[in-house]
Amino acid sequence: MMREKRIEAMGQYILKKHTVSMKELAQTFSISQNTLRRDLGILLEDARFKKVYGGVTVNEENTLVDFSERHQRTITEKKQIGQCAAHLIVPNDLIFIDSGTTTAEMAPYLPQDFHFTLITNSLQLLNAAARLQNINLIIVGNHFNYRTQSFTGTETDALFQNYNISKAFMSATALSISNGVTNSDLEEFKIKSAVMNKAQVNTLQKNILLLDHTKFGKTALLTYAKVQQFDSIIYTKKMPQKYLDFFKEHQVNLIPARA
Structure with a gap:
């Protein structure tokens, strides 16, 4: 999966699950922890998401709605x-x-x-x-x-x-x-x-x-x-x-x- 598509898919996955651990993200997208950290470095620039202890969650104030x-x-x-x-x-x-x-x-x-x-x-x-x-x-x-x-x-x-x-x-x-x-x-x-x-x-x-x-x-x-x-x-x-x-x-x- 291309990196851009993986990061978008990761974002959609977090929006659906609301809060996801680092371990779950790595397993779901079959990537290493190092790759995950690099991907999250880009993903967390999106105001819809924020880092929490051990994972990522949805920032309710900035979530894109219909x-x-x-x-x-x-x-x-x-x-x-x-x-x-x-x-x-x-x-x-x-x-x-x-x-x-x-x-x-x-x-x-x-x-x-x-x-x-x-x-x-x-x-x-x-x-x-x-x-x-x-x-x-x-x-x-x-x-x-x-x-x-x-x-x-x-x-x-x-x-x-x-x-x-x-x-x-x-x-x-x-x-x-x-x-x-x-x-x-x-x-x-x-x-x-x-x-x-x-x-x-x-x-x-x-x-x-x-x-x-x-x-x-x-x-x-x-x-x-x-x-x-x-x-x-x-x-x-x-x-x-x-x-x-x-x-x-x-x-x-x-x-x-x-x-």
């Missing part, structure tokens, strides 16, 4: 961010919008008075775009994930090689200066990484991060981008000064969303 419950958290803030992001779409854009509770709030505000192309793996965006005749809709993924309300499981690298995205609207589980922009789901990570990697060869692609205030200063399991890979960040509430300084230093444009 989309419907996460969607209701800071909903007013997410609506403001989603509306602001949708206003950045212009005629003939080829945009990507990934799945997430904040990017989902772009759905009610998708432009209806000019033509553009939308690539997405978000069920909410698909449902909204399917009702609009002005949108050329391209769907990513062939497997539906109820927990994230998204589609995954396709050859993402090959797909994004064929399209020159003008704007990529991205979400994240967490953001920190040390660990960058992170996500908790491996299949979502693959899609996010493919989109961000395409920007390295398509210099016209603008990467835009949608982030509510609860995501700052936290880390999830998988880093899919460095903060400085984004051209802009849309936010609402006052941002900690160290982040303002970091974004200014790396020339990341900050877009405050207003009510």
Whole structure:
């Protein structure tokens, strides 16, 4: 089993069992204690987990819950961010919008008075775009994930090689200066990484991060981008000064969303 998949499977196992001993993890995943310690060094960067004596347990305050419950958290803030992001779409854009509770709030505000192309793996965006005749809709993924309300499981690298995205609207589980922009789901990570990697060869692609205030200063399991890979960040509430300084230093444009 590849290390990334093993660590994700280990995380899902701990979430299911809630508290697991080091011995049980080593036996379940057929790895040595040294390998387990290295894996846990990465896994424990995810705020959903914490070390306890002799094992690992779930950090209840940071556990990723189903989309419907996460969607209701800071909903007013997410609506403001989603509306602001949708206003950045212009005629003939080829945009990507990934799945997430904040990017989902772009759905009610998708432009209806000019033509553009939308690539997405978000069920909410698909449902909204399917009702609009002005949108050329391209769907990513062939497997539906109820927990994230998204589609995954396709050859993402090959797909994004064929399209020159003008704007990529991205979400994240967490953001920190040390660990960058992170996500908790491996299949979502693959899609996010493919989109961000395409920007390295398509210099016209603008990467835009949608982030509510609860995501700052936290880390999830998988880093899919460095903060400085984004051209802009849309936010609402006052941002900690160290982040303002970091974004200014790396020339990341900050877009405050207003009510």
